[in-house]
Amino acid sequence: MGSLATWPIPAMTWRLALALSWASYGHQRVWTKVEESPRLLSVQCWAVRYPEAIDCSWTTDRETATDPEPGLQASFIATYRLGMISQGETHPCLQPSPEARSCVIPDIQMFSMTPYILNITVITQQGARSSLVPFIAEHIIKPDPPEAMSVSPIPGKQLRVQWEPPHSWPLPRYFPLKYLIRYQRQGATRFRQVGPIEETSFILQGLRPRTQYQVQVAAGDFMDYGELSTWSTVVATTPGSK
Template identity: 45%
Template sequence: MEIWESWWDEQAGDRARCALQHGTLGTEVLLWCPAAGGGPAEWRRGDTVLGTYPAPGLALPNTTLAHEGHYSCHHPGTSETWATICLRLGYAPAPPAVECWAISYPQAVNCSWVLDPEPLLDTDFVATYRHGVGGPTDTGECVLTGPRSCSFGNVRMFSLTPHVVNVTAMNPLGTASRILPFLLENIIKPDPPENLRVSRIPGETKKLLLEWSPPGSWPFPEYFPLKYRIRYVQEEESSVTKMIGPYEQTSYTLTGARPGTLHHFQVAAFMDSGESSAWSLPASGMPWMEP
C-alpha cells in the first residue's frame, strides 16, 4: 500500500518540495512519475543515477528500511526534473493491545496500549469510553496523558454493566481499533506503597520497625483502606524470600530478625477486588547491636 501527500523534504539541502510516499515494509513499492506521461523516466536517488525505467515507474521489491530516502524522476534526454519523492516505510497499525487499571479508585481509570509490530511511522490515537449503552452522561473522551495512554473519570462503582474503552490507531497506511470491556472493581490495581522506611529499635537485637505510606495516587485511603503484604530477604540467605501479611496498618514490627544481619524489604498494596500493586522500592535495615 502506498500513500502520497505533499511534504517539505527537510533533508534536502534546497528544501525541495516533494511528494511524501508511504509504503509497507517487505512489500514491493512502486514510485510513480506522473509527468512521464506513460513514457520512460530517468530515476535518481539523491545524486546517484539509478537508470532509465519504463512506465509506470520505479519498482522497489521486498523493501527494507534501507530503501527509505529521497528519489527523483527526470526527462531521460534533458534531465529536467519531473518529480521528487520522499519515501517512508513502515506498517499499518495492528489493533492496539489495551489494558486499563483503576489506580486511583474510585476517581478515575488509567489505560495504556502497545502496538505489535511497531508501525515505524507517525501514528495518532483516539480513545473513547462509554458505560452501558453510552448515554450522554456515560460517554466521553479518554483524555490522552501520554503518547500511548489516557485517563477518564465519571466511573460507576459496583455496576454490573461493563465500562468499555475503544482505542483507535491511525497512520498513513491504515486504521485499527480495539474495544476493551471491564467491570470497574475487577481492574482495581493500586500503585506501589511509598516511602518505605526500616528502623532499628533501641535495645531490640531481633526486631525491626517497618513504616510506609499509601500510594499518593490512592485518593481516599480512609474510605477505601488498602491491605499490605511484605516480602524480605536476609543478606546471608538472599535466595530465600519470606512473605508475611496481609496487614491493614502502614507499619509492622518484624520479630525474629537475625542479629547483625542486613534485611531487605518491599511492600505491595491491594484490595479484596482487582490485583495487587507492584512491589515498592526496596528499603534495608539491620537490627540493633549492643555497644
C-alpha cells in the same frame, strides 16, 4: 487533503476481540484487522486512582525493536461507554493529544457489573482500525506501591517497618488499603511474608542479629478487588544484637 478511508471490521473480528480481551481484565492483547494484515493492539487499563479515574495506555505490534515501521505517523481516538449496547452514550477517554498513547476515564461508576467498553481507533496513512476492550472497574484496581519506606532496628532483635499509602490513591480513609510485607535475610534464597495488615507500620520479630535484611511492602484493595501493587523499593538494614 483527501479523507482517510476506514475499513469496517467484520462481526466475527469484533467477537474475537471481545473474547480475547475478557480473558484478562488488566493487560490485554486484542486482535484487529486492516485489509489483509492482522495487527495487535496491546492495551493496559488500571484503576490506580480508584475511585477517581481509570488510566489506560496502549502500543501496537509495529512499535517493537524488530518492526518499528519508521516514518508511519499515527493518531488515536479513544472513547468509552458503559455497557455493550451500541446506542449507549459514548464519552471521550481524555487524551493529552491525538498522538498520545494514553487516556483517562474520569468519574468511575462504582460497583457496576455492567462492563465499560473502551474503543481505541488508530488512524494512519493506510487507514483506520478500531479495537474494543471491555472491563469492570473493580476488577482492574491496582494501587501504586507504598511510599516513604523506612526500616529501623529496635531492641530485642527486631525491625520496625513504616510506610505511607501511595499518593496516587486519593481517598484512603474511605477506600482503605491493606498491606503485605516481605523480608529476606542476607544469604537466604526465599522471602518470608507477613500480612495482610491494615496499619502502616509493623515490627518484624525473631530476626538474626548482625545480619542484613531486605524489606519490601505491597498494597492491595481492602476488599480484595483487582491486584496487588508492585513491591515497594527495597530497604535494607541490620537488627541490633540486644
